[in-house]
Amino acid sequence: MYTLLAGSPPFWHRKQMLMLRMIMNGDYQFGSPEWDDRSDTVKDLISRFLVVDPQQRYTAGEALAHPFFQQYDVEEVRHFSPFRKFKVICLTVLASVRIYYQYRMVKSVTRELLVRDPYALKPVRKLIDACAFRTYRHWVKKGEAQNRAALFENTCKAILLTLATEEGLF
Numbered sequence: 774m775y776t777l778l779a780g781s782p783p784f785w786h787r788k789q790m791l792m793l794r795m796i797m798n799g800d801y802q803f804g805s806p807e808w809d810d811r812s813d814t815v816k817d818l819i820s821r822f823l824v825v826d827p828q829q830r831y832t833a834g835e836a837l838a839h840p841f842f843q844q845y846d847v848e849e850v851r852h853f854s855p856f857r858k859f860k861v862i863c864l865t866v867l868a869s870v871r872i873y874y875q876y877r878m879v880k881s882v883t884r885e886l887l888v889r890d891p892y893a894l895k896p897v898r899k900l901i902d903a904c905a906f907r908t909y910r911h912w913v914k915k916g917e918a919q920n921r922a923a924l925f926e927n928t929c930k931a932i933l934l935t936l937a938t939e940e941g942l943f
Contacts, residue, residue, distance in 0.1 A: 783801040799823060818831075
């Protein structure tokens, strides 16, 4: 709840040992500017959650009886779904990260690049491999010994196998 409201965890330090000590001691702060506009009731609720002693820590029932949750109308709460809101936030972050990385990895595609080295572009490489698989019904070898001319041969695997058996290679 602290992280959702502030956007950062309650216990954080660059050094992992110091952060572990903060967790063990229950040392946290409601720092500025994240907590300036938050109410005292939500701060009280969070401080009752972040208690080191499990016997003194609030349970779920005690938390629901806290004044923070009592100040809302039941009809308002029914329409609010924290899970749905959290899911939308996660999907938004994932989409923005994906868009950012796609934007950074964009190369300008020219006809000369496609003619010179079609395998340099991942979408074109996938298209060529998919066409080769459909044509030959097997994957063309990749790597150092790959024969790219094999992608453009007009003989299917079945025909090659029948030719090989006729010549006694198998």
